[in-house]
Amino acid sequence: MSQKRTTPLEAPSIRKHQCTVDIRLEKLGMVPFFWNLDREILQPINNEFSASHFHAGQPIYYEGEKATMLRVVVYGAVKLIRQTEEGKEIMVDMLKPGEYFGNLNELGDDTYSETATAQSDACIMSIGNREFRSLLNMYPSIAVAVLDVTTKKLNSARQQIHHLTTLSVKKRIAHILKELCGKFGEESKVGMLLQLPLSRKDLADLAGTSTETASRVMSRFQQDGLITSGRQWVAITDINALSEVVSSN
Amino acid sequence: MSQKRTTPLEAPSIRKHQCTVDIRLEKLGMVPFFWNLDREILQPINNEFSASHFHAGQPIYYEGEKATMLRVVVYGAVKLIRQTEEGKEIMVDMLKPGEYFGNLNELGDDTYSETATAQSDACIMSIGNREFRSLLNMYPSIAVAVLDVTTKKLNSARQQIHHLTTLSVKKRIAHILKELCGKFGEESKVGMLLQLPLSRKDLADLAGTSTETASRVMSRFQQDGLITSGRQWVAITDINALSEVVSSN
DNA sequence: CGGTCTGTTGAAGGATTTCAACACTCGTGG
DNA sequence: CCACGAGTGTTGAAATCCTTCAACAGACCG
Numbered sequence: 052m053s054q055k056r057t058t059p060l061e062a063p064s065i066r067k068h069q070c071t072v073d074i075r076l077e078k079l080g081m082v083p084f085f086w087n088l089d090r091e092i093l094q095p096i097n098n099e100f101s102a103s104h105f106h107a108g109q110p111i112y113y114e115g116e117k118a119t120m121l122r123v124v125v126y127g128a129v130k131l132i133r134q135t136e137e138g139k140e141i142m143v144d145m146l147k148p149g150e151y152f153g154n155l156n157e158l159g160d161d162t163y164s165e166t167a168t169a170q171s172d173a174c175i176m177s178i179g180n181r182e183f184r185s186l187l188n189m190y191p192s193i194a195v196a197v198l199d200v201t202t203k204k205l206n207s208a209r210q211q212i213h214h215l216t217t218l219s220v221k222k223r224i225a226h227i228l229k230e231l232c233g234k235f236g237e238e239s240k241v242g243m244l245l246q247l248p249l250s251r252k253d254l255a256d257l258a259g260t261s262t263e264t265a266s267r268v269m270s271r272f273q274q275d276g277l278i279t280s281g282r283q284w285v286a287i288t289d290i291n292a293l294s295e296v297v298s299s300n
Numbered sequence: 301m302s303q304k305r306t307t308p309l310e311a312p313s314i315r316k317h318q319c320t321v322d323i324r325l326e327k328l329g330m331v332p333f334f335w336n337l338d339r340e341i342l343q344p345i346n347n348e349f350s351a352s353h354f355h356a357g358q359p360i361y362y363e364g365e366k367a368t369m370l371r372v373v374v375y376g377a378v379k380l381i382r383q384t385e386e387g388k389e390i391m392v393d394m395l396k397p398g399e400y401f402g403n404l405n406e407l408g409d410d411t412y413s414e415t416a417t418a419q420s421d422a423c424i425m426s427i428g429n430r431e432f433r434s435l436l437n438m439y440p441s442i443a444v445a446v447l448d449v450t451t452k453k454l455n456s457a458r459q460q461i462h463h464l465t466t467l468s469v470k471k472r473i474a475h476i477l478k479e480l481c482g483k484f485g486e487e488s489k490v491g492m493l494l495q496l497p498l499s500r501k502d503l504a505d506l507a508g509t510s511t512e513t514a515s516r517v518m519s520r521f522q523q524d525g526l527i528t529s530g531r532q533w534v535a536i537t538d539i540n541a542l543s544e545v546v547s548s549n
Numbered sequence: 550c551g552g553t554c555t556g557t558t559g560a561a562g563g564a565t566t567t568c569a570a571c572a573c574t575c576g577t578g579g
Numbered sequence: 580c581c582a583c584g585a586g587t588g589t590t591g592a593a594a595t596c597c598t599t600c601a602a603c604a605g606a607c608c609g
Contacts, residue, residue, distance in 0.1 A: 136547060143461070164459070187440065191443055194444055195443055202405060208461060210413070213382055217384045251589090252587085263566075263590085269588090281573095282574050282575075306607085509598085510598055512599080512600095516557080516558080531556070
C-alpha cells in the first residue's frame, strides 16, 4: 500500500513568464488555429489580439455574461465551470496552452455558458468575436483549422456522452485518468504525473459522480497499484491496467 | 387516464420524392452550409455531390468503417447508432433534412464512430472528404457556415453532458422531449406530435437510462397529462409543464 | 387472426448518493 | 519553527434511484 506524500507538483508561478511581443508571436504560431501561417500573416493577426495576465484563482469571465470575446490560453491552465440549478459548481473542462474558449459566434444575444477561471497563473490572449470573424473570412485556412479543432472537441464530447450513458463510474474514471494523462501527464519519479491541481471533486465532476464515490474508486486504484495520489495530485503508475479496467468484463 | 390509439404518424413513403437536378439544387441551398450562396456558385458545388436513396431501415455506413464521406440529409430521417463494448446498440442522434453526418476531416486513418441508418425512406447527398476540403478552402463563407453549425452541435453536446451529470432521469427525459418537440414537433389534434418513430428504447438511449425506467417516466407524464403517447409515437400536450419538470425542486 | 415487436408494471437486487464522522495536508500566523 | 485551522480526502452505514429480471398486455404486420 503506497502512502501519500507532499505534492510533487511544480509551483506554477515559479517559472517567470513575460509576454513580450516576440513571445506572443511565437506562442500564437503554436496555437493550432495558426499553424502553417507565414510570419507576415501572423503579425497582423497578432495585432488583433490583446494579452492579459491572470493570477491563480482569478475569474476570466462569468457564466451568463454577454459573450463578446474569443480567448486562447497562451500560458497556464484554465478551468471551465458550470452551475447546477441549485447553485452547485461543476467543473466541465480543464484547458492547457493552445486551447480556445469563450464564444466563437458572431455576437448576438449569446451569453457565456460557463465561468472561466485561471487555475494557475495564466496568460490569455483575447479577440472580439467580430474581429475574429473577419480573420476567418480573410484567411480560409484559419477557418478550416478552427473547424478541425472544433470537430475534434465535438467528437470527444460525443464519446464522453457515450461513456456517461453506458459505463460504470469506475470505468469512466479510469478513462478520464487516461485522457488527462495524455493531456497533462509528465514523466516523474512517481510515474506519469498529471501536472495540474486535481481534486477528488474535480474528478467527480468530470465523471458525473459524487466526491465520495470518486474517492472510493481512487482508493481502490491506489490499492491495486494503478495510481499514486495525494492531496490535489495524481500520478498514473500503470496505464495499461487502467485501459484494462475500461474494457474489462 | 388517456388511452393509447393507433399511430397518428404520417407514413413516410407516401410522399413521393424525386431527386431531380432542380430539386437537388433547391435542397442544397436550404442546407445551412450553403445559405447566402449564389446559384452560379451552388451549381458547381452541386456537381461535387452525389445523391443516393435509402429505404427505411437500410444502413448508410457502419461504425468502424473507413470514414471517407461527408453526407447531408436531403429528405427523410437518419438515425446514428453506437455499439457498447457488449455489443448493445445505442441510438445517439436523430437527424432531419439539412443536417450533416459522416466525417468532416481530411481522410487519414479515421473510421466512422457510429453506424448511420435511414430511419425513414431517405435521400442523402454525399461528397468525399477531400473534395469537401477543397470547397472549404475555395469558399471561406462555407467554412464559416460549417463552423457555426459544428459549434452549435458542440454546445448542445456540452449541455447534454451537463444534464447527464447533474439531472435525474425524469428531468433528462422531460428536457429531451422538449428538444425533440422543437426539432420534430408538428401541430396535430393530439398536441405537438413528434413526426418520427420514437420508441421507449430510443428515449432511454438518449437519456442514458433503461427502457423500463423510460417507460415508467413516460407513463407518469401521461398520467399527469403532459404527453399523449402510443407505440412508437409521442405527442406533447403541455410543454410548459415539461419545462417545470426540468427546473423544479 | 396468430406472431412478433413494443410497452407496462411489479419486485428484487445493485450501484451510487447522501449523511456523518474522522484523518490528513498545507498554508498561515503566532 | 510549530501549531492551528480550513480545506481536502477517506470510510462506514443508511437511504435512494435505477437496473434487471420476469410476466403480461397492447399494437402492428402479414
